[in-house]
Amino acid sequence: PSSSGGTFLDSGTSVTYNSTTASNHQAYDSYENVKGTNQSSHQNPFDIINAYKAYGYGYSGADQRIAILDGAFDAEHYIYTNKSDVSTYGTLSSDSSSSYHGNSVAGVAAGYLNTSYSGTAVSHGVAYDADLHLASYNQRSGQTYYATHWANATNDAKSSATVAQNNSWGIDEQYSSSTSYSTSTLATMWSNSGYTSNASSVQAYLNALDGFQDSGVIVYALSNTSSFGDADVQAALPEIDSNLAEAWITAVNVDVTGSAGNETFTRKSAPCGSTAKYCLGADGWYIGGAAYYSGGTSYYVTSGLTGTSFVAPQISGAVAIMAEAFPSQTPAQWTDRLLASADNSFFTASGNVEFANGITHAYNTEFGHGVLDIEAALKPITSSKMAESILIG
Secondary structure, X not given: OHHXXXXXXXXXXXXXXXXXXXXXXXXXXXXXXXXXXOOOOXXXXXXXOOHHHXXXXXXXXXXXXXXXXXXXXXXXXXHHOXXXXXXXXXXXXXXXXOEOHHHHHHHHHHOOOXXXXXXXXXXXXXXXXXXXXXXXXXXXXXXXOHHXXXXXHHHHHHXXXXXXXXXXXXXXXXXXXXXXXXXXXXXXXXXXXXXXXXXXXXXHHHHHHHHHOOOOEEEEEOOOOOOOOOOEOOOOHHHHOHHHHOOEEEEEEEEEEOOXXXXXXXXXXXXXXXHHHHEEEEOOEEEEEEEEEEOOEEEEEEEXXXXXXXXXXXXXXXXXXXXXXXXXXXXXXXXXXXXXXXXXXXXXXXXXXXXXXXXEEEEEOOOEOOEOOHHHHHOOOOOOEOOEOOOOO
């Protein structure tokens, strides 16, 4: 993460913060509904990442685009309302009353905000003014191999000027640093899970992920298998191909309970593990979000959605806000801002990253750099957040 150079972290947004705008936003029903009804002992997940404070600066992801590689979409759903451009690539798998993952993920990242809405169902996304690029990972769109389609979808997203690609999907196989992975190994892994691939198609996908980082950040959800001792293979692709480490963030699910200042943090997914240096958390435990569209009605999961699938789009939305606030900075620098400003006050660190301006930020293998803080990422980052333990014995 420290490879992006310069002293860009020394400065923050030049926009004046409006606390009234921020607090008024918290009162919108669409904002309040982000807290699922099963979150009785929780804060609003968007409060935890200080999303409302970004809105106090006037940022909402406007004129940015987020790519969602997922499945089960319906572009008629309410979350896509008033999007100036929702672009798609290939064949999209459709939603249903029992399958709507893509809608849910897109909604958390960039779901539409109607400030006049009154009700207990609709919730909006982190970067609610951002546009979207949709593609389905579980389709081949005429290709022989799935990995070829993933490569093509990633390349198409790049050509559509997206600033983040959200990946809330993956094969549930634990990464091992002692294993030597190759394109053939990865092809076998995906093929064994029903996503037929060969070595050359895998290489095309890796090349596409590498190329995407020239203009956008790759965000990958970690496995939801909390018993894993390390990240899953797909999220850990930068450990296999170092070319992918430029602008890549893995997403860990952290259930935050208790009131502000009295929180308890519990990991609900696989740990950051080998990806800890570029791993970031948020609360994806019972977050209100979009479901399916049917018969002219848009449905929502008011009780709340759970999983890293709904942490990753919070991070992707934050990337869109970074791109809006700092248009002259690079994807690697947006990544650095988010990692170097995360809240790591609640754990004992096992290591640290020194960023470009000498700022050091501690991480550990369970929670990575800690919990996303969009407000802190918008401000000058000029003090180190060190929490390394001193072991005596």
